[in-house]
Amino acid sequence: MPANEATVLQFRSDPEGDKARAMCGIFGIVGHPEASNLTYLGLHALQHRGQESAGIVASDGHSLQAHREMGLVADIFTAPVLEKLPGGAAIGHVRYSTAGGSQLKNAQPLSVEYVGGHMAVAHNGNLVNAQELRTALEADGAIFQSDADTEVVVHFIARSKQPTFEQKAVEALSKVKGAYSILFLTENKLVAVRDPYGFRPLVLGKLKNSWVLASETTALDLIEAEFIRELEAGEMVVIDETGLHSSQPFQPTRLGRCIFEHVYFAKPDSVLFGTSVYETRKELGRQLAKEQPAPGADLVIAVPDSGVPAAIGYAQESGIPYDVGLIRSHYVGRTFIEPQQSIRHFGVKLKLSAVRQVLKGKRVVVVDDSIVRGTTSRKIVKMLKAAGAVEVHLRISSPPTQWPCYYGIDTPSRQELIASSHSVEEIARYVTADTLGYISLEGLGTAVGDRERTTFCTACFSGKYLTGELNNASAPSTESAPKLAIIA
Ligand SMILES: O=P(O)(O)OC[C@H]1O[C@H](OP(=O)(O)OP(=O)(O)O)[C@H](O)[C@@H]1O
Ligand SMILES: NC(=O)CC[C@H](N)C(=O)O
Ligand code: SF4
Ligand SMILES: [Mg+2]
Secondary structure, rough: OOOHHHHHHOOOOOOOOOOOOOOEEEEEEEEOOOOOHHHHHHHHHHHHHHEEEEEEEOOOOOEEEEEEEEOOHHEEEEEEEOOOOOOOEEEEEEOOOOOOOOOOOOHHHHHHHHEOEEEEEEEEEEEOOHHHHHHHHHHHOOOOOOOOHHHHHHHHHHHHHOOOOOHHHHHOOOOOOEEEEEEEOOOEEEEEEEEEOOOOOEEEEOOOOEEEOOOOOOHHHHOOOEEEOOOOOEEEEEEEOOEEEEEEOOOOOOOOHHHHHHHOOOOOEEEEEEEEEEHHHHHHHHHHHOOOOOOOEEEEEEEOOOOOOHHHHHHHHHOEEEOOOEEEOOOOOOOOOOOOHHHOOOOOHHHEEEEEHHHHHEEEEEEEOOOOEEEHHHHHHHHHOOOOOEEEEEEEEEOOOOHHHHHOOOOOOOEEEEEEEOHHHHHHHHHHHHHHEEHHHHHHHHHHHOOOOOOOOOOHOOOOOOOOOOOHOOOHHHHHHOOOOOOO
């Protein structure tokens, strides 16, 4: 493994890669007497972005109060807990670790007292040079409280000699590379910054006299806040008693909005990077039907939840009727994580069940958004055949996932990505599908409206990392990846 890749991977929480993929959600509000209650609701709407831990830090104008726990928002933030978070401003975080283990010490928002007062930070993204920066800070005597990449920013702010908090934050962020949509809370201001590539989303809203920031518009909708706009890549917004001030401390050279947010991560009712996630996913399905038709099929079904809009689009474009062939349990999350492989094996069966009455004797097109290791697809195809489907044609609304993400999505190491070492035909055999078809990278770009192919990051499909130092580091030869046993 080249040295650079080792450096990047050291910060990953799960060296075995044996976990599902997700990311983090952030929410902030300032100028509302019920700031922590509204943050609770906002985090609830963003729960799909992270289920490991959740936290809220509130400011009453003098000091910050924090509560962080492992687990889900609704379980953690009971009324008595929220009562202990008074004040007119708050930020919150739902975490799925990319750097630093899934432990309470890494739960966010991080909060500290330093020479300049109190600060809290909530980060969505991943800093690719965090390990290097941490090593240098530790050599200089810094003592870290967590293993998370985010903490280096806190240290740089505390050490900064700049006169204002926002200037300290800009100085600190100018040292880090990678992805950050980040919120800072002090006693008297909320600061929001988006990295110059704009990898992760961040939107601004208004609720009467208060300002709201959130990873996705779905959180604004829940609290009935008005969507004002998305923060620009490289933009900083400061909200204090004098109002909202925007500046552009970081100049984007090229946008790198995460294309996988549209494919899988974001909630379908959100408007992301200027377009509806639901409409985009339907368009992906239409494009997929054009590129990968399935003539003679009787019906189109989706792998719920994330495959549903694309399956509807596929059915509309192909004229093949849509039906519900798989039912999803409401009691299993999107990221069913089980450390033991033996129990993990049952994950898909616990989550999804086949409708025999719909499938019996049918030639079925099944649409999902992505194949990572191939575990889900393999189990689903077998489940559909066991329920009586006579042919199963698997269609995927993203191109083969061949490269790991270092920008805030916890995709497994390259070796575990089935498409990094297997051809489409080999994957079809592994998952036991009669045929398998993926959308092309060009088709994906067209469906998300990236006409020039210059405004989105596509590295997990294309291997082109926008922070250039990863390009060589992440390109181990595919020959070194073991082939899976292709068994029916
Ligand atoms: O190839 P694999 O490693 O098995 O992973 C791929 C599956 O994981 C995701 O679903 P997930 O269950 O995370 O979420 P969802 O319920 O939102 O579709 C994705 O939509 C695929 O179905
Ligand atoms: N998925 C994320 O955005 C994670 C944020 C941060 N890198 C952490 O691991 O805590
Ligand atoms: S590598 Fe993939 S998942 Fe990561 S930011 Fe780029 S498009 Fe998104
Ligand atoms: Mg899925």
